[in-house]
Amino acid sequence: MKRKPPTSTLSLAILGLISQEPLSGYDIRKVFTTTPMGQFSNSPGAIYPALRRMEKSGLIMGNIENRDTLRPRQIYTITDEGRKALKKRLSQPVARDDVVWRMDELMLRFAFMGDVLGKDGSLLFLRELKSRINEYIPYLQRHLEVQRELRSVNGTYALEQGIDKYKATARWANRVISKFQESPALENPSGRKDIDEGGTR
Amino acid sequence: MKRKPPTSTLSLAILGLISQEPLSGYDIRKVFTTTPMGQFSNSPGAIYPALRRMEKSGLIMGNIENRDTLRPRQIYTITDEGRKALKKRLSQPVARDDVVWRMDELMLRFAFMGDVLGKDGSLLFLRELKSRINEYIPYLQRHLEVQRELRSVNGTYALEQGIDKYKATARWANRVISKFQESPALENPSGRKDIDEGGTR
């Protein structure tokens, strides 16, 4: 019986990494412990069980390297089903709830989106993100007034910080949108590397 | 046997709310569903068990209102032990790991800190927060270079967004620090309300 695919942020991070190149559990841990991706957990007690869950649901496939030797390695490769699931997950429209509760996951989606959805998909994502943020900010600002009336000084400032962060993200989205529009509109949704896509640096 | 006090963000949010005034589980849910505090979960399946855990560990005490009537309400009040635990949790120094993994909790701490630690405590917290962020940003910027070399366009931008957010928070901290310093340095660590503390608005 195939289990249904896990949907945690960690699973997405792992699937995204494996989609770029086959990796072992240890490789994944290394990425998590040595890069800012570590925000999505780095404990073996999370990664190994997640890998097995993902294998059981058919998103990835483990191949034992050095079988029969003293130090076997499970190298996981993404399956066609996994690629389809990844694409589906990256293609989800940006919802208000994502902006409220799952900003980390949104940024993770954006980070892995380039190879899968290309520049066009990324642009669509950024425009949606901007819209959802701009719809959410007024709600927060109304609550700012409520907080002020409650005379909770710290509470008011804390809310202001939340608003600041969303504004910073909206500005970032604008900046990236213009950069994407400036550079030659080469589409690349297939995973192949464009020659010199980064030529504007 | 008393269980040891829960340490989740949700527990802190609940303890902070109850420290301001006695509340029922339903009251707490209402706060979570109608304000931006809802980020810290709003499901009854999280709140009611959390309340019972906190009661078992002695942080709060439930009193049944309308006992014997058809609609009893459990009103929870913070205990002395709970107040002590809250103060201790709010007084923790800001660690690098907090900045990396638990920004939400840090902001929650700041929001509840005013009544418990006063303006001095809040200032100390903000200065620590600023330092930890400024120590962390260079690490992120080094990884920005790595990402650029990997020619992962989206990955690079995603990291930039992370840095932007931290920078926005550092600027916010600076702003609040100056505001706290401008206004008359009335200390208020006792929970009593200063008359017109919000006079600078």
Place this chain on the structure above:
DNA sequence: AATTTCATGTAACCAGTTACATGATTCA
């Protein structure tokens, strides 16, 4: 009379953390 709100809860499920365990291999 029907719907919404008040108020509290449970059960099944999922998944993450901490801490520990194992044993080979490489390096100093």
Place this chain on the structure above:
DNA sequence: TGAATCATGTAACTGGTTACATGAAATT
């Protein structure tokens, strides 16, 4: 030869989500 690294894993615990259940009271 002892430490660090490679590589994989488990167990106990904690706690959150979804979905469901119950039933009174207030509202329309």
